[in-house]
Structure formats: C-alpha cells, structure tokens
Amino acid sequence: MRGRRPSFRTGLYAGVLMLLYSARREPSILIWYVGFPLILLVIAKYIFIGGAPQLLPVGFYPGDGELAGVVEGLGGFEAKGYSDLEMLYRDLERGRIYIAIVSRGDSVEVLYAGEEWRGLAISLGEALAFSKLYGTPAPPGAVEEAVKAVLGLAGVRLVEVDAQEWGPGKSLALYTINLMGVEALYVGLYGGMVTIVSFRRDGTLKILAGSPGGARSxxxxxxxxxxxxIAFTWAAIIAGSLLLGADFSGASPSGAGVALLLLLLGLEAVFLASIPLSLVVRRDETAAAIAGIGGFLLIFGTGLAVPREMLPDLLAQAALAFPLTLAVELGRQALFGDIPPTEALAASWPLLPILLGAGLLGFYSYKRLISRAIEE
Amino acid sequence: MGCTVEAVGLRKVYRAGFEAVKGVSLRVGAGETASLMGPNGSGKTTTLQMIAGVLRPTAGVVRVCGYDVWGDGWERARSLVGFAPQDPPFPRSLTGLEALEVLAGLFGVGRAGVRSDAGMLLEELGFPGLLGVRVSRMSGGQRRALTIVLALLGEPEVLVLDEPSSGLDPRARERLWGSISKLMRGRTVLFSTHDPGEAEEVSTATFIFHRGRVAAAGRPKELIERYAPRARVRVWSSSPPPPSLRARRSSGGFAEFEVESERDVAAIVAAYAEAGLPVERVELVRPGLREVFFEVTGEELEG
Known part of the structure; x- marks a missing residue:
C-alpha cells in the first residue's frame, strides 16, 4: 500500500466510520443523540400535548341544584357543586373556576370572572332562561331546540360539522418535526465548532492543514x-415517536420529503454559522459549554422544543428568522398537506439568503482556520 | 530510493513574539536516520513540524526530495512525509484499529490498507494485540506506537517522529528502533529526542539543538571525537576539587576530569587525599553526546 490521498471522499467515509464506532463505544453519543430526544418526546407526549379536550368547570350553588344537569347537557361543561357560597366566590376570585351559577329562590345569577368570559356567561344564561321557561329540568334536547328556534327567527343557524379526528397522535407526529429540528441544531453546533476546536487542540487540524487535500478531507x-x-438520531426520533403513539396516517410523502430537505438546509446553516466561533474559542470544553448552553437557549426560545404557538407573540414572530424554526414550521405544514410541498418550498426562500450568508462566513472562517493552524 | 531533506535558515517566531527557532540549517542525506537532540524547549519539535509541513516557518526554506515544502512543490513534498506528533490525536473511546481506520481515512489511507497493514506494523514494532485495545486503556508508549503506525501507513519516503521513544522502557525502545530501521530501510528518518544515548545509538547524523539553534552537527562518533575525544573520570565528593586539579566540569556532587591513562586516575585520587578531601566514588566515563552537548553549549543536559 503506498501513498496518501486525502480528499473530500476519504474524509466523508472517515466521518461516517467515526459515528458508527463512537456510537458503539461512547455512551454519551447514545445519550445525546437517542436518549435526549426520546426524553423530550416523552415530556411532549405527557406535558405539551394533551389528550381529549378538557371540560370547562362551572360552579353551582347549591351543589345539588337541577340547573347543573341543564348546563352539562349542553356539552363541554363539567358541573362543580358548592355547598358553601363563600367558597364558590373564593374560587371565582382565585381563578379556579371562571363561571358560576347561583340559585336564589326563583332567580338565578350567572357569575363570571372577567370580561373574557362574558360571552359564554350570556350563552349559559340564555340556555338557563329557556330551561326555566320550559320548567326545570327541561326535557333532553329541549333547550337546544328552543334556542335554535329563536335563532332561526332571526335567520341564524347553528350547524355542526363532522370534523376530522385530530387528537394527540397527530399532535405527537407534528412534534416529531420539532424534535428533528432540535437535534439538527445540536448536530450542527457539535459537528461544526466543537469538533473543529477539538481537532485543533489535539493537533489533528494542524496535520490536516499541512496535507494536500487535508482541508477538503x-x-x-x-x-x-x-x-x-442526523440520520441516526432522526431514525431514533421517528421510531420513538411511533412507539409512543404518533399518528402519521394521512401524511404526505412529498410533504415529508420537503420537511427533511428544509431541516437539512437548516442544519447546514447552523453548521456553517458555527464555524467562525471556532476561530475565537480555544478549548474544546469551552466550545462544548457554548454549544450546550446556546443550544439549550435556542431550543426553548425559537419554537423548536417548545412549540412556537406557545411562545409570546413577538418571540414567535422573531423565531421565524432562525433557519431551523422556519424549516420546522414549513415542514409541519407540509407534512399533513396544510400547504402543498411546492408552496412550502417557495415559502422557505428566506433560508437561501441565510444559507448564503452563513456559507460565505463559514467558508471564509474555514480558510482562516486552516491557514492559522499551520501558523501556530 | 530515499529522499534528501534540507532546511536552510529556518526561523519561527510565534505570535506572542517568542522566537523558538533562530536560523536552523540542516541537511539529511537519503536513507539516513537523523536525530535532533537537545533539551526541552530547544526548538527540536518546532523544527520537525516545519520540516513535516505542519508549521509554517517565519523564514527559511525546507526541501524534501528537492521539492519545496513551503513553496511550489508543497503538495508533492508533503505527500512524501509521514509525521508522528508527540501527542497522539486518537479518539480515546475507540479501539486501536477503529482509531487507525478513522484517522488514516482522514489522512487519505483507505480502510482496506489499514486492515491489511496495521496489525503487521504493530507486531513488527513490538506491540502485538493492540488493535483490539481501547485507546483510553493504552499506556503512553502504546499510544505512541499507534501514532508511528499511522505515520508509516502509506509508506512515506520520509518519516518524521517527534520523541517516538518517550515513555518506552529500554527493551521496547530497542525493539522499536530495530523495526523502524527495518521498515524504513533505504528511506529517510528524522526524529527528536532529549536522550543523548538514543541519538548516539540510533542515528547516523545528529543535530544538537540549543536555544533554537543547531549548536553542533555531524555523525555521533565524529562529534564525540571532535568535542570530547578523551575519556573522563568523575569523582564524587561532598567537597569541591582541590585547586591543584583542573576539572572539565563540576556540578551535582561530582567533578569531571579528562584522563589519558590509569596513571592519571591514580594522580587525581591522590590529589584529593593529599588535600584531605573525602572521595565517595570514582567513575570512568566513556565520552558521549551528553559530554558533547556540555562542551558545545557549556550547559548540562538534564535527565
């Protein structure tokens, strides 16, 4: 065997081998790239993503009154009886319940905690009024029919639509895209800055920089x-997600393809943008700390680990400037066909200038790194 | 077969302003084994790195097989050199074979080549069975052997080794050098060491480094003949030597005198006795590169 021919291809192969061998030997690789996303999945399933829609509690005094049955019969409410009126008021004031119905002889009071509940209080009040006109308790369905009849006189119709079952399985499937974005962020940071700093410290960068083809390698x-x-960790995330009950039925294959492509572009942008950091960070411990803390802040502040809809409005808007957040958002929409894949691709145009900027910065920094490696 | 290595006027000033190498010129003929010998901080490693093409000199020229390492011929020159640094850069969690496959791949040697040659090279160097051992469980000497194998893969025309035997016991060191001379027969080897005995035994040419400069250069025997031709006797005593005697050096509890015959030794011991000075031990010293170092620099070589 003779000769050394470092090239992009030999380096690529060595990189894949490094991951395979490290995953076999180094528990921390498994913890970071399999354990961490699986923990987030479990947290997501039981904390972020609820089960069936919750019933709204409505307080009643007295607790054994007949009106509770009327309100529960409307659907979407859960009657909470009180034997002590003071306690009912206290729970209203403390925000434990938002609406309460108090019977005082022939009259009924509908109490509500703040103006945002006024509309619902009025509807409940109307329903109770109809019920009383019928003579409480009204026969099942009578209140609804009476309300519909009155509304109909004014030309207003209530129409129930057969909505598709969404449920937590679909929500978990969507959240899988978020987690793929989280891992793309960490892979981009660790696979760029941290690895380069570590290579510089142990002298590998110097030897490579001094070899023909070493920089490409x-x-x-x-x-x-x-x-x-990323292939390894995404496979683990998807498998874990399926095991936890994610429902990918109805997902569009081309939408999934677009989601993967956008996430890869987002990962590349993070990777390229992290290279300049390796010019200023000298120790691999510092690099790992920056990647760890920076990644942690980013996953919670840009709508990756915590879904963007849970963020405050301003932050949710600003987060779209982060390439992986944009990739996750469009990927989520494309996955279940909310927007056609071509539209998702077109909407991802801000990724291009970001990638271009990160690419130029990364390229320039990489050249500096290589030339600096043989200077010192 | 073999390559000439030539450096002319090499200087290296680091960014902090520290001048590590101050105008080093050396020439190593094809097929020679050359040692760069000197204490820590004398500029050996910096010089080797500039020769190997991994550290750009501030000034000067390096040629390997006639190709300018830092000029037009850099690609050709650097592809001819295998470099083993002092601190091996292997991932600690991998086994020897895995680490070699990854790093050799990074340096452009295929996996098949590593699998076919690495075991044989390690066995030849006296470290069989190392391929299955995790790097984290290897001794410093074993990791160094792995680094040498990495440098040997690809059959370089010039092998540059930075303190290759550091951490090895004398037997392992002997085996290592026997193997390197066999594997590199006809090709050129440069290595650094702070052990004058190793430089004397192994190298065909020695460059004595002192404070960033080459203080003396030549074949070890020639250097010894030129700078320390006569035998020496070392007298260990708690007192300084009597004024009647002229010591070559006096330090660390002994005084050293040049002698030509046994009669001279007897005269020295008698002079101590006449002056009433205690003599703990008398030792005959065969002059070597350590003495050469002292003669050319005026300083003791530590260790």
Missing part, C-alpha cells in the same frame, strides 16, 4: 459525521 469528515449522526 476535514470538510468531508464533518459532512460525513454530521450526516450519519
């Missing part, structure tokens, strides 16, 4: 390592 190594890592 290192780039190939990082690409191979990152690609293999």
């Amino acid at each position: 290192l780039l190939g190594f990082l690409t191979g390592f990152n690609t293999a890592t």
Whole structure:
C-alpha cells in the first residue's frame, strides 16, 4: 500500500466510520443523540400535548341544584357543586373556576370572572332562561331546540360539522418535526465548532492543514459525521415517536420529503454559522459549554422544543428568522398537506439568503482556520 | 530510493513574539536516520513540524526530495512525509484499529490498507494485540506506537517522529528502533529526542539543538571525537576539587576530569587525599553526546 490521498471522499467515509464506532463505544453519543430526544418526546407526549379536550368547570350553588344537569347537557361543561357560597366566590376570585351559577329562590345569577368570559356567561344564561321557561329540568334536547328556534327567527343557524379526528397522535407526529429540528441544531453546533476546536487542540487540524487535500478531507469528515449522526438520531426520533403513539396516517410523502430537505438546509446553516466561533474559542470544553448552553437557549426560545404557538407573540414572530424554526414550521405544514410541498418550498426562500450568508462566513472562517493552524 | 531533506535558515517566531527557532540549517542525506537532540524547549519539535509541513516557518526554506515544502512543490513534498506528533490525536473511546481506520481515512489511507497493514506494523514494532485495545486503556508508549503506525501507513519516503521513544522502557525502545530501521530501510528518518544515548545509538547524523539553534552537527562518533575525544573520570565528593586539579566540569556532587591513562586516575585520587578531601566514588566515563552537548553549549543536559 503506498501513498496518501486525502480528499473530500476519504474524509466523508472517515466521518461516517467515526459515528458508527463512537456510537458503539461512547455512551454519551447514545445519550445525546437517542436518549435526549426520546426524553423530550416523552415530556411532549405527557406535558405539551394533551389528550381529549378538557371540560370547562362551572360552579353551582347549591351543589345539588337541577340547573347543573341543564348546563352539562349542553356539552363541554363539567358541573362543580358548592355547598358553601363563600367558597364558590373564593374560587371565582382565585381563578379556579371562571363561571358560576347561583340559585336564589326563583332567580338565578350567572357569575363570571372577567370580561373574557362574558360571552359564554350570556350563552349559559340564555340556555338557563329557556330551561326555566320550559320548567326545570327541561326535557333532553329541549333547550337546544328552543334556542335554535329563536335563532332561526332571526335567520341564524347553528350547524355542526363532522370534523376530522385530530387528537394527540397527530399532535405527537407534528412534534416529531420539532424534535428533528432540535437535534439538527445540536448536530450542527457539535459537528461544526466543537469538533473543529477539538481537532485543533489535539493537533489533528494542524496535520490536516499541512496535507494536500487535508482541508477538503476535514470538510468531508464533518459532512460525513454530521450526516450519519442526523440520520441516526432522526431514525431514533421517528421510531420513538411511533412507539409512543404518533399518528402519521394521512401524511404526505412529498410533504415529508420537503420537511427533511428544509431541516437539512437548516442544519447546514447552523453548521456553517458555527464555524467562525471556532476561530475565537480555544478549548474544546469551552466550545462544548457554548454549544450546550446556546443550544439549550435556542431550543426553548425559537419554537423548536417548545412549540412556537406557545411562545409570546413577538418571540414567535422573531423565531421565524432562525433557519431551523422556519424549516420546522414549513415542514409541519407540509407534512399533513396544510400547504402543498411546492408552496412550502417557495415559502422557505428566506433560508437561501441565510444559507448564503452563513456559507460565505463559514467558508471564509474555514480558510482562516486552516491557514492559522499551520501558523501556530 | 530515499529522499534528501534540507532546511536552510529556518526561523519561527510565534505570535506572542517568542522566537523558538533562530536560523536552523540542516541537511539529511537519503536513507539516513537523523536525530535532533537537545533539551526541552530547544526548538527540536518546532523544527520537525516545519520540516513535516505542519508549521509554517517565519523564514527559511525546507526541501524534501528537492521539492519545496513551503513553496511550489508543497503538495508533492508533503505527500512524501509521514509525521508522528508527540501527542497522539486518537479518539480515546475507540479501539486501536477503529482509531487507525478513522484517522488514516482522514489522512487519505483507505480502510482496506489499514486492515491489511496495521496489525503487521504493530507486531513488527513490538506491540502485538493492540488493535483490539481501547485507546483510553493504552499506556503512553502504546499510544505512541499507534501514532508511528499511522505515520508509516502509506509508506512515506520520509518519516518524521517527534520523541517516538518517550515513555518506552529500554527493551521496547530497542525493539522499536530495530523495526523502524527495518521498515524504513533505504528511506529517510528524522526524529527528536532529549536522550543523548538514543541519538548516539540510533542515528547516523545528529543535530544538537540549543536555544533554537543547531549548536553542533555531524555523525555521533565524529562529534564525540571532535568535542570530547578523551575519556573522563568523575569523582564524587561532598567537597569541591582541590585547586591543584583542573576539572572539565563540576556540578551535582561530582567533578569531571579528562584522563589519558590509569596513571592519571591514580594522580587525581591522590590529589584529593593529599588535600584531605573525602572521595565517595570514582567513575570512568566513556565520552558521549551528553559530554558533547556540555562542551558545545557549556550547559548540562538534564535527565
């Protein structure tokens, strides 16, 4: 065997080997790339994503009154009886319940905690009024029919639509895209800055920088390592998600393809943008700390780990400037066909200038890194 | 077969302003084994790195097989050199074979090549069975052997080794050098060491480094003949030597005198006795590169 020919291809292969061997030997790889996303999945399933829609509690005094049956019969409410009127008021004031119905002889009071509940209080009041006109308790369905009849006089119709069952399984399937974004962020940070800083510290960067084709080989190594890592961790996330009951039925294959492509572009943008950091960070411990803390803040602040709809409005809007958040948002919409894949791709145009900027910055920094490696 | 390595006027000033190498010139003929010998901080490693093409000199020229390492011929020159650094960069959680496959791949050697040659090379170097051992469980010497194998993969024309035997016991060191000379027969080897005995035994040419410069250069025997031709006797005593005697050096509890015959030794011991000075031990010293180092630099070589 003679000769050394470092190239992008040899580096790429070495990067894939590195991931395979490390995953076999290094428990921390499994913890980061399999354990961590699975924990987030479990948290998501039991905390972020609820089960069936919750019933709204409505307080009643006295607790054994007949009106409770009328309100529960409307659907969507859960009667909570009180034997002590003071306690009912206290729970209203403390926000434990938002609406309460108090019977005082022939009259009924509908109490509500703040103006945002006024509309619902009025509807409940109307329903109770109709019920009383019928003579409480009204026969089943009578209140609804009476309300509909009155509304009909004014030309207003209540129409129930057969909505598709969404449920927690679908929500978990959507959240899977978020988690893939979370891992893409970490792979981009660790597979860029942290690996480069570590290579510089142990002298590998110097030897590569001094070899013909070494710079391309290192780039190939990082690409191979990152690609293999992301494939590995995404496979684990999807498998874990299915095991936890994610429902991907009805997902569009081309939408899923677009989601994967956008996530990969987002990962590449993070990877390229992290390279300049390795020019200023000297120790791999510092690099790992920056990636760990920075990644942690980003996953919770940009709508990756905590879904964007849970963020405050301003932050939710600003988060779209982060390439992985945009990729996750469009990927989620494309997955179940909310928007056609071509539209998702077209809407991802802001990724291009971000990628271009990160690419130029990354390329320039990489060249500086390589030339600096043989200077010192 | 073999390559000439030539450095002319090499200088290296680091960014902090520290001048590590101050104008080093050396020439190593094809097929020679050359040692760069000197204490820590004398500029050996910096010089080797500049020769291997992994550290850009501030000034000077390096040629390997006539190709300018830092000029037009850099690609050709660097592809001819295998470099084993002092601190091996292997991932600690991997086994020897896995680490070699990854790093050799990064440096452009295929996996098949590693699988076919690495075991044989390690066995030849005296470290059989290392391929299945995790790097984290290897001793410093074993990791160094792995680094040498990495440098040997790809059959370089020039092998550059930075303190290759550091951490090895004398037997392992002997085996290592026997193997390297066999594996690199006809090709050129440069290595650094702070052990004058190793430089004397192994190298065909020695460059004595002192404070960033080459203080002396030549074949070890020639250097010894030129700078320390006569035998020496070392007298260990708690007192300084009597004024009647002229010591070559006096430090660390002994005084050293040049002698030509046994009669000279007897005269020295008698002079101590006449002056009433205690003599703990008398030792005859065969002059070597350690003495050469002292003669050319005026300083003791530590260790």
